[in-house]
Amino acid sequence: MNIVMKHLLSDPRIDFSYCMQCGGCTAVCPAASISDRYNPREMMYRLINKMDLMDYPLEECFHCYSCKYICKLGNSASDIVKVLKEEKSEREYREHPIYKTFYERGLCATPDILPPDKILDWGPSYERAWNAVKRFSSLREIPHDSMVDLQRIADLSEDKRFKKINDLEIPKKEIKTDKIYLFKSCFMDAQYPGATESMRYIFDKLKIDYLDDPRQSSCTGFAYYADLMPFGTMLVNNARNFAIAEESGYKNIATACVTSYGVLNECKSILDSGIGEESNKILKRVDLKYKGDVNVMHVFEVLHALRSKIKKKIKNRFDGLPVAIHYGCHYTKMFRELTIPNSLEDLVSVTGAVPVDYGEKDLCCGMGFSDTLNNRDHSRRIAERKLLSIKEAGAKVVISACPGCQITFDRNQEYIEKKIGERFDLVHLNYSQLIALAMGADPNEVVGIQTHSNPIEPVLEEFGF
Ligand code: SF4
Numbered sequence: 001m002n003i004v005m006k007h008l009l010s011d012p013r014i015d016f017s018y019c020m021q022c023g024g025c026t027a028v029c030p031a032a033s034i035s036d037r038y039n040p041r042e043m044m045y046r047l048i049n050k051m052d053l054m055d056y057p058l059e060e061c062f063h064c065y066s067c068k069y070i071c072k073l074g075n076s077a078s079d080i081v082k083v084l085k086e087e088k089s090e091r092e093y094r095e096h097p098i099y100k101t102f103y104e105r106g107l108c109a110t111p112d113i114l115p116p117d118k119i120l121d122w123g124p125s126y127e128r129a130w131n132a133v134k135r136f137s138s139l140r141e142i143p144h145d146s147m148v149d150l151q152r153i154a155d156l157s158e159d160k161r162f163k164k165i166n167d168l169e170i171p172k173k174e175i176k177t178d179k180i181y182l183f184k185s186c187f188m189d190a191q192y193p194g195a196t197e198s199m200r201y202i203f204d205k206l207k208i209d210y211l212d213d214p215r216q217s218s219c220t221g222f223a224y225y226a227d228l229m230p231f232g233t234m235l236v237n238n239a240r241n242f243a244i245a246e247e248s249g250y251k252n253i254a255t256a257c258v259t260s261y262g263v264l265n266e267c268k269s270i271l272d273s274g275i276g277e278e279s280n281k282i283l284k285r286v287d288l289k290y291k292g293d294v295n296v297m298h299v300f301e302v303l304h305a306l307r308s309k310i311k312k313k314i315k316n317r318f319d320g321l322p323v324a325i326h327y328g329c330h331y332t333k334m335f336r337e338l339t340i341p342n343s344l345e346d347l348v349s350v351t352g353a354v355p356v357d358y359g360e361k362d363l364c365c366g367m368g369f370s371d372t373l374n375n376r377d378h379s380r381r382i383a384e385r386k387l388l389s390i391k392e393a394g395a396k397v398v399i400s401a402c403p404g405c406q407i408t409f410d411r412n413q414e415y416i417e418k419k420i421g422e423r424f425d426l427v428h429l430n431y432s433q434l435i436a437l438a439m440g441a442d443p444n445e446v447v448g449i450q451t452h453s454n455p456i457e458p459v460l461e462e463f464g465f
């Protein structure tokens, strides 16, 4: 066995035994569709034939998990890329603003991470939207005591190598509507804070018993996939998030973001495979213990279970509004066994909106994590395909469940329109924003429509707002 394979197989994230070279992963891989240097089947060939992979362009992977979704043997090129990239890492992440923001404030993103003067290609509409975000509400502040614990965890876990103990199992998920731990997203709050505010608005109107815990840190998912956060820190940081949720009695974690949903389910699966005890040695230093009691859901799954109650509270209907649903790959493909089919379509339909089918529904948004920071043209090539397909299907609004996807579509739309000389005129909303608007929430104060690059007003005017 070569050293790379031996190393891979000892990693708790990897479940790989054989590749029959069927090419299924390459057929659905968005990176392979735009690159002549990268394809997952070839990467697997190199791996099983003990060829060098350190020069392979691993950074081209979008981490969309289409390869895992399609592979009959359950192989995940995405996870293999993650582990191999860590081998190449030279710890430059410590100087990156995203890691520093996590270390100093417990969040991976604040509005300062993506200022308009550093992202000129998002255009003047982004400058206006960014200023509106800064005025929207105060930034999340993690209490000082929690920050002391988080820094301790980061220092103790940074070089920790977790070795596989047992094979991973798919985490068990139950859809609960009570004792909800609202797991906020730092990218959502840094770009579209009205989406989180809309979730709080809907929860309050439905009288859901939920905890909005200021101690909750970032899931670190964006940083982890962008090679800016060590695996050990990501894992123990989330063991801490789980431990405080367990301690509070609000064990039903509902994530605002699809990346958080995938990362928390991944962490739960790894911790429950025996690694929880190893992590607890670090958590003990901050007087916490992970017991394995949490239940991880997405917020839209909670609302889907309560859709008949929501229906009774609709004040402003969007009857006949054609919408395109985009779930996010880390919901549909990363843990496909946990997916509730058609849940978002059913949920937004209570507003009167009509979900339309479109050819590229399964395609990733193109966010690609590090691409959003370093290679936006790579992202935009995929986003363009997706938006063209949505426009062709006649949708007026794109409904996302993930802030990363919404950022990719909304912030890049104007640039893509100019590049291809065609207007999409699409509006981008989180499902919670559409539902909150329909329930009577204030478009600016709650929903935060002023923080979007593409104006929402034309749709609101059409429906008499
Ligand atoms: S990883 Fe799976 S899908 Fe890809 S070539 Fe191998 S067997 Fe086929």
Ligand code: SF4
Residues within 6 Å of the ligand: 025, 028, 029, 030, 031, 032, 040, 060, 061, 062, 063, 064, 065, 066, 067, 068, 077, 078
């Ligand atoms: S995660 Fe997506 S981009 Fe990466 S290899 Fe798999 S299919 Fe291709």
